[in-house]
Amino acid sequence: DAKTTQPNSMESNEEEPVHLPCNHSTISGTDYIHWYRQLPSQGPEYVIHGLTSNVNNRMASLAIAEDRKSSTLILHRATLRDAAVYYCILRGFDNNDMRFGAGTRLTVKP
Amino acid sequence: ETGVTQTPRHLVMGMTNKKSLKCEQHLGHNAMYWYKQSAKKPLELMFVYSLEERVENNSVPSRFSPECPNSSHLFLHLHTLQPEDSALYLCASSQDRRFPGNTIYFGEGSWLTVV
Numbered sequence: 001d002a003k004t005t006q007p008n009s010m011e012s013n014e015e016e017p018v019h020l021p022c023n024h025s026t027i028s029g030t031d032y033i034h035w036y037r038q039l040p041s042q043g044p045e046y047v048i049h050g051l052t053s054n055v056n057n058r059m060a061s062l063a064i065a066e067d068r069k070s071s072t073l074i075l076h077r078a079t080l081r082d083a084a085v086y087y088c089i090l091r092g093f094d095n096n097d098m099r100f101g102a103g104t105r106l107t108v109k110p
Numbered sequence: 111e112t113g114v115t116q117t118p119r120h121l122v123m124g125m126t127n128k129k130s131l132k133c134e135q136h137l138g139h140n141a142m143y144w145y146k147q148s149a150k151k152p153l154e155l156m157f158v159y160s161l162e163e164r165v166e167n168n169s170v171p172s173r174f175s176p177e178c179p180n181s182s183h184l185f186l187h188l189h190t191l192q193p194e195d196s197a198l199y200l201c202a203s204s205q206d207r208r209f210p211g212n213t214i215y216f217g218e219g220s221w222l223t224v225v
Contacts, residue, residue: 097166
């Protein structure tokens, strides 16, 4: 399975942008990059996903490196509600189930 | 509200009890999943059902028994559990498991405590 590497934790100030990195150097050409987050005492929720091009939605932006070996989840203005564990996951046609690593615990300071 | 509903939200059971966790999805999906999340550990994929057939069983002990009677419902039957089985059990669903670009939707989870 293609693996991802994320920092264990990050801190941000409220109302500032946050860039959450993910390395996936063994990504294959058909692997999608998914980001989920898990707020305390809740199930994970979908944030964003992409294949090759950068993606934007109402929650976040996903910047994918040109060689696809890394990606960055961008929260444009962090709020206290964005404090969560963020997971970067690869899914491909030969590993198409969602398997979670430890993720990055984001702390947002007021 | 994700469209995936789990009951009960909290369950306390003795080691000799038999209980079941229930999951229902209202999204028209054809794949459903059980995950386990123990304290301070990543989510572990337990079972995968696609079109009501079990397609994956990740070395889960037989004291956990899944059942998928139709594409909208998934059960996890529990019997003779151990205290270390205490965890958050999460159900999820997706449309067409085979396509890796699909989104997976999770329920709120069932908190299980085995005493």
